[in-house]
Amino acid sequence: MSHLTKVGITHGDVNSIAYELLIKTFSDAREIELFTPVIYGSSKSASYHRKVLDNNTVNFYIINRAEDAQDGKVNLVNCVKEETKIELGTASSEAGESAFIALDTAANDLNEGKIDLLVTLPINKDSMQSNRFSFPGHTEFLEERFAKGNDKALMTLVSGSLKVAVATGHIPLSEVPTAISKELILKKLRTLNHCLKRDFLIEKPRIAVLGLNPHAGENGLLGKEEAEIIEPAVKEAQNERILCAGPFAADGFFGTGRHAAFDAVLAMYHDQGLIPFKTLAMNSGVNYTAGLPVVRTSPDHGTAYDIAGKNEASDESFRQAIYLGIVIVRNRKLYDEARKSPLKKMFFDRGRDDEKLDLTKEDDDM
Numbered sequence: 001m002s003h004l005t006k007v008g009i010t011h012g013d014v015n016s017i018a019y020e021l022l023i024k025t026f027s028d029a030r031e032i033e034l035f036t037p038v039i040y041g042s043s044k045s046a047s048y049h050r051k052v053l054d055n056n057t058v059n060f061y062i063i064n065r066a067e068d069a070q071d072g073k074v075n076l077v078n079c080v081k082e083e084t085k086i087e088l089g090t091a092s093s094e095a096g097e098s099a100f101i102a103l104d105t106a107a108n109d110l111n112e113g114k115i116d117l118l119v120t121l122p123i124n125k126d127s128m129q130s131n132r133f134s135f136p137g138h139t140e141f142l143e144e145r146f147a148k149g150n151d152k153a154l155m156t157l158v159s160g161s162l163k164v165a166v167a168t169g170h171i172p173l174s175e176v177p178t179a180i181s182k183e184l185i186l187k188k189l190r191t192l193n194h195c196l197k198r199d200f201l202i203e204k205p206r207i208a209v210l211g212l213n214p215h216a217g218e219n220g221l222l223g224k225e226e227a228e229i230i231e232p233a234v235k236e237a238q239n240e241r242i243l244c245a246g247p248f249a250a251d252g253f254f255g256t257g258r259h260a261a262f263d264a265v266l267a268m269y270h271d272q273g274l275i276p277f278k279t280l281a282m283n284s285g286v287n288y289t290a291g292l293p294v295v296r297t298s299p300d301h302g303t304a305y306d307i308a309g310k311n312e313a314s315d316e317s318f319r320q321a322i323y324l325g326i327v328i329v330r331n332r333k334l335y336d337e338a339r340k341s342p343l344k345k346m347f348f349d350r351g352r353d354d355e356k357l358d359l360t361k362e363d364d365d366m
Helices: 018-025 043-053 093-111 138-146 173-179 182-198 225-239 270-281 316-338 342-348
Strands: 005-010 035-041 060-063 074-078 117-120 154-159 162-166 206-210 243-248 264-267 286-290 296-299
Touching: 005 093, 005 316, 018 043, 018 316, 035 043, 035 093, 043 060, 043 074, 093 117, 093 138, 117 316, 138 286, 138 296, 154 182, 154 270, 162 182, 162 270, 182 206, 182 225, 182 243, 182 264, 182 286, 182 316, 206 225, 225 243, 264 270, 286 316, 296 316
Parallel strands: 005 035, 005 117, 035 074, 060 074, 117 296, 162 264, 206 243, 206 264
Antiparallel strands: 154 162, 154 286, 286 296
């Protein structure tokens, strides 16, 4: 029986750089020694892109189902049966339908345990819209498919020790202030705290919480959300023994290197977190969907239509997405196994009831 991790990969938008990333990554034969790729896509689309890139170094092993995947091969589940018209650098409903079929098939296999994790290549969210896909992105689609009970997905960007999560995701900026609530922030903090412990094996994670307004509200002069919503959420989380602090003024937080004192940062909205993250880690960053019972990662960039077919795309973020997904799968097994034994649980959960938390000050421990 194989011990290699089965990594499901959706082919994304066929008019984008997605197949270029696949071809570049698997041109290095060493990759398939580390894991077993199971690509969900189209044999015809793959052939088209190989010709465009004039790259015949990758031989896709065409299969009809994930169960037929073989170690040592670049397996491609030919789930998109109809030929898709490819127009590089252009959004189209055909490409959107092709991307959806691959995603839907992979999600079903992930649910049934036929693959160990899912790595999604970039899609065009607008061209994906249909009566079967009415979501602003992968995160929301996977949340509906896999979330249990009141659990919610948490968009988290990861690059090495830098981890940035967002309290609100793919919503208009005008809706952020009304979407922010004490309950929402507290729930995101709980999810992020558990994710850092289980998925990254950080025993006592430290989380920074950013403010919503300029200068974190300037004592109410520039906004009251900090005093009325964010601070109370942080205090309640601290009472639950979550090591968090804030709200911090977002404008100088990353520029001064303050983020290095924390294991993760919770931003209030999409661009507040992603702009500094991508500035610091554009080529190596990974989009990780935390808070779900399944593992999904993705490169932190989009379709890059402007360079599609030009052989200019970097596959570094895609590779890192694969590696991170494999690490998280292994970490979860280690974490869960350790907690099956009461003695090991005592070791991991030890702590003093009278411990006081103050992460607003820099000290020798940070």
